[in-house]
Amino acid sequence: MAVSPLELLHEWVARQAGEQTAWFERELSILAEGGAAESTLHRFLGWVPRRLGRADLTLTSADLARAAQARRGWNPSGWSLDGAARVAGLLAFQGERDFSAIFRDLVRTADARELITLYRGLPLYPAPETLSFEVGEGLRSNMHGVFEAIAHANPYPQDHFDDHRFNHMVLKALFIGSRLGPIVGLEARANVELAGILLDHVKEREAAGRAIDPELWRCIGPFAQDVGAYAALADALAGAPDERAAATLALMMAVDTPETRELLDRVPEMRRRAIHGEIDWNHLTCDEVA
Amino acid sequence: MFIDPHAHMVSRTTDDYEAMAAAGVVALIEPAFWVGQPRTFVGTYVDYLSSLVGWERFRAGQFGIRHYCTIGLNSKEANNEALAEGVMEWLPRFALKEGVVAIGEIGYDEQTPLEDKYFRAQLTLAKELELPVMVHTPHRDKKRGTSRSMDVCEEMGLDPSWVVIDHNNEETVRETLDRGYWAGFSIYPSTKMGNARMVALLRQYGGERILVDSACDWGISDCLGVAKTARLALESGIDAAVVRQVTYANALEVYGKSGQMHATDWLNPPPIDQRTLFEGNSILRGGRDPLVETPAKMRRDNLIIE
Secondary structure, X not given: OOOOHHHHHHHHHHHHOHHHHHHHHHHHHHHHHOOOOHHHHHHHHHHHHHHHOOXXXXXXXXXXXXXXXXXXXXXXXXXXXXXXXXXXXXXXXOOOOOHHHHHHHHHHOOOHHHHHHHHHOHHHOOOHHHHHHHHHHHHHOOOXXXXXXXXXXXXXXXXXXXXXXXXXXXXXXXXXXXXXXXXXXXXXXXXXXXXXXXXXXXXXXXXXXXXXXXXXXXXXXXXXXXXXXXHHHHHHHOOOHHHHHHHHHHHHHOOOOHHHHHHHHOOHHHHHXXXXXXXXXXXXXXXXXX | OEEEOOEOHHHOOHHHHHHHHHHOEEEEEEEXXXXXXXXXXXXXXXXXXXXXXXXXXXXXXXXXXXXXXXXXXXXXXHHOHHHHHHHHHHHHHHHOOOOEEEEEEEEOOOOOHHHHHHHHHXXXXXXXXXXXXXXXXXXXXXXXXXXXXXXXXXXXXXXXXXXXXXXXXXXXXXXXXXXXXXXXXXXXXXXXXXXXXXXXXXHHHOOOOEEEEOOXXXXXXXXXXHHHHHHHHHHOOOOHHHXXXXXXXXXXXXXXXXXXXXXXXXXXXXXXXHHHOOOOOOOXXXXXXXXXXXXXXXXXXXXXXX
């Protein structure tokens, strides 16, 4: 039988909480009993970092595999001990109100770290589609950590965003200097509308004399023909090493047309590196030491 | 390394954050206060408190400054009873947030019955939650208002070693210290303390239980009040240990009683914070490029605040 995310969080926190384990488990069972007031949950959430500290959650690769089994796409690497404990408490809590009402109230009064924790837990909550408004507020946040709690290593956007929201999340990531690579389902959710917007973005950046994040070619490649990106890709093939690598990888994702083939013929060495795995979207320059 | 234990950063610019970081401020405390005009909805007050524990903390972190805050209903807005009642319901939720180091700034403005009522209610809350208290002393009728603030703290059973009486001056400091409280001094031009006067007080009283802050806000004030006072004191021959006490160590000691403020927060922050909330202090990393010919430098060099 598959282990639930709550059981996993419980296990991971308990093994790392040292002498606070008993406190944590006692609180968790009070929250789970039903009939506990919301103020009990608030107090628990407030006490967690005071009791447990703020270290990173220690996870093995086996733990990560179990996480992905418990909830498809769930990746708790990068979680903190207190964050894991708080989400465990939230999942365990049997309140009178709907989860979405409780969640909305928590977001409203959250401190910066709590916001990150609350949004990292998104893939684990009941009735996820009812949290849409709060997720929108998190995406609009100017706190990078809050935005990335939703955008990075979180399957919620892939599973629940419409194209418009997904596209704007990708665009915002580019604007604030966040990586695109950690967005779950980036390639699966790429679409012709996004490719068109990104191509406009490339032109705008060029006009302003600003650098372009080469990761964006990943979302343009599959639609290069539809949005007329060949000329821009040709420019990128003549750019800096990471741009050339990204444009090469993008063209290898593109529909096989004479234009695609002609462009790829211009960069035989890059193409060879891509085929041999010497470059990929996480390693656009091969002089990076792994 | 300085701590500014009283700075209203929601009213300040990024230029100020930059200047403070460059001057050596590693941490600051932002007390909940009156924002220059009254709030007329409970919701605006709640969102303000939320910004103190959220956005403003993040903003400070971008400049390598650790941000803490105090939560409270200020004396002016305590006079709006409907607002005050609503805010009091929300305070406990915020008082237990991370980085909340005290209940404050609370106390008297015009010394009305409503101010008295909510001052006492918040002292009770501080006791329940085991948090220090930051007391704002009134601008008008200051001497008697300050004495009364301490009387009420004692009536409500507060331990003076958990209470900072702020905005002291030459007329109030003796009693504040004699009664066992911490004495805050706001280096704020025209209406509060000047830093040359502050140096004279340090010469007279030494550094025990004295805190220097800038109280910088939306008025004409100087976010470098702490750093400038430290420099002026050192140049005037005040012992370096005393200067460190009043511009760093004392603030850490009294507000550290909350359990929410530790030197490791800025000296060795947890990895999660470094990834998400805190850019790291460039002063501690060995210094960024010196900020020359910027407003920050011009302001730093204008040493006297009168």
